[in-house]
Amino acid sequence: MRRSRNQEWLLAAGVATGTIALFSGAVGLLRERSISSEVLLAIIATGIGVAFTLVATKSILTTRVIPTRIAIGGSHGVGKTIYANVVATRLAESDSDLLRFTPETLTAQHTYLVLKELRAHRFPSKTPTSNIDRYRGTVELLRQSPASRLLQGRIAIELELGDSAGELWDEIADTADLRSAPLIESSFFEYVGESSALLYFIPADTMKEDPEGVADQVDDLRSTLQILRSIDPERGGLLSKPVAVIVSKADLLEPQELQAVRNTLGSSVSDFDPAILDPRFRASIERLEHLTILLSRQVCAYRGFAISALSAAKVHSTVPDPLIRVEEPIEWVIREVLRS
Ligand SMILES: Nc1nc2c(ncn2[C@@H]2O[C@H](COP(=O)(O)OP(=O)(O)O)[C@@H](O)[C@H]2O)c(=O)[nH]1
Numbered sequence: 270m271r272r273s274r275n276q277e278w279l280l281a282a283g284v285a286t287g288t289i290a291l292f293s294g295a296v297g298l299l300r301e302r303s304i305s306s307e308v309l310l311a312i313i314a315t316g317i318g319v320a321f322t323l324v325a326t327k328s329i330l331t332t333r334v335i336p337t338r339i340a341i342g343g344s345h346g347v348g349k350t351i352y353a354n355v356v357a358t359r360l361a362e363s364d365s366d367l368l369r370f371t372p373e374t375l376t377a378q379h380t381y382l383v384l385k386e387l388r389a390h391r392f393p394s395k396t397p398t399s400n401i402d403r404y405r406g407t408v409e410l411l412r413q414s415p416a417s418r419l420l421q422g423r424i425a426i427e428l429e430l431g432d433s434a435g436e437l438w439d440e441i442a443d444t445a446d447l448r449s450a451p452l453i454e455s456s457f458f459e460y461v462g463e464s465s466a467l468l469y470f471i472p473a474d475t476m477k478e479d480p481e482g483v484a485d486q487v488d489d490l491r492s493t494l495q496i497l498r499s500i501d502p503e504r505g506g507l508l509s510k511p512v513a514v515i516v517s518k519a520d521l522l523e524p525q526e527l528q529a530v531r532n533t534l535g536s537s538v539s540d541f542d543p544a545i546l547d548p549r550f551r552a553s554i555e556r557l558e559h560l561t562i563l564l565s566r567q568v569c570a571y572r573g574f575a576i577s578a579l580s581a582a583k584v585h586s587t588v589p590d591p592l593i594r595v596e597e598p599i600e601w602v603i604r605e606v607l608r609s
């Protein structure tokens with residue numbers, strides 16, 4: 270059963286009006302002196318009690334379903350498809366005490382096969398430009414406050430991760446005349462526009478080898494944000510979708526490089542001398558810095574993560590390693606969606 274927050278307020282207003290009516294009736298009866306005040310008070314208390322119990326029971330029995338669609342974006346070869354499969358698997362296997370993810374059968378079957386292949390070092394083939402692969406399931410919140418439970422009922426999130434070909438993302442960025450482009454009418458663009466959040470991938474290998482490539486990817490995200498802001502409801506001039514920047518393949522980074530990435534993304538703060546970095550990597554870090562400044566000016570909620578989907582796919586131990594916490598960006602998006 271679905272019920273919106275508006276309906277809940279309507280219900281509460283109904284109960285309040287009923288209570289006032291009960292009071293007025295009681296006062297009328299007392300004036301007529303046809304009934305003793307103790308009996309009347311008992312009737313009123315019972316009436317209010319029954320009304321509140323009804324509201325509470327209805328709320329508790331209700332499940333509020335929040336559809337949450339996350340677009341996974343970035344150029345080709347940055348690790349989107351492997352991430353989508355690994356994160357769906359990790360979410361389902363996770364023993365998190367915050368949320369439980371139950372994948373749809375098709376998603377579970379698909380990710381099982383892909384993970385089996387990955388563990389045998391066989392990588393998924395290139396995502397065709399014609400389709401968007403959707404990974405779906407339901408997320409239950411395991412820790413919902415009693416007040417929220419009473420007011421909103423049980424919250425369930427219908428999660429969908431959309432993975433598409435990198436070429437389509439490049440095409441968005443290359444689209445100079447935004448409005449006249451055929452792409453804007455395509456189902457792909459509709460998908461990105463209607464998503465609740467965007468995860469944008471920049472891979473560690475490009476950061477190490479090709480700072481200009483990083484600059485291009487930053488420009489691509491800039492253009493994507495520009496289009497989204499032109500078609501999306503904005504809050505105070507900012508894009509209302511949460512955007513996460515994911516530095517993928519972080520297993521390829523040296524410890525000091527990983528530290529520099531974390532400092533830049535704001536996920537850690539440590540004393541660090543960038544001079545010890547390779548000049549090419551330092552140039553990439555500067556591009557990443559520009560991106561964080563751009564995001565802080567353009568979007569309501571922004572976070573950066575460094576992850577390694579391949580490490581997460583192979584590691585079975587429960588030793589906490591920040592690189593393999595691939596589900597962190599999804600948990601962050603869910604928190605942001607619930608907050609809005
Ligand atoms: N070292 C490393 N390589 C990765 C990782 N994820 C993906 N790759 C490599 O990047 C290639 C492209 O990945 P894929 O997910 O298909 O990229 P997509 O084009 O963005 O969907 C894979 O074939 C892997 O070789 C990772 O976590 N670590």
Ligand SMILES: [Mg+2]
Pocket residue numbers: 349350351395396433434435
């Ligand atoms: Mg792909």
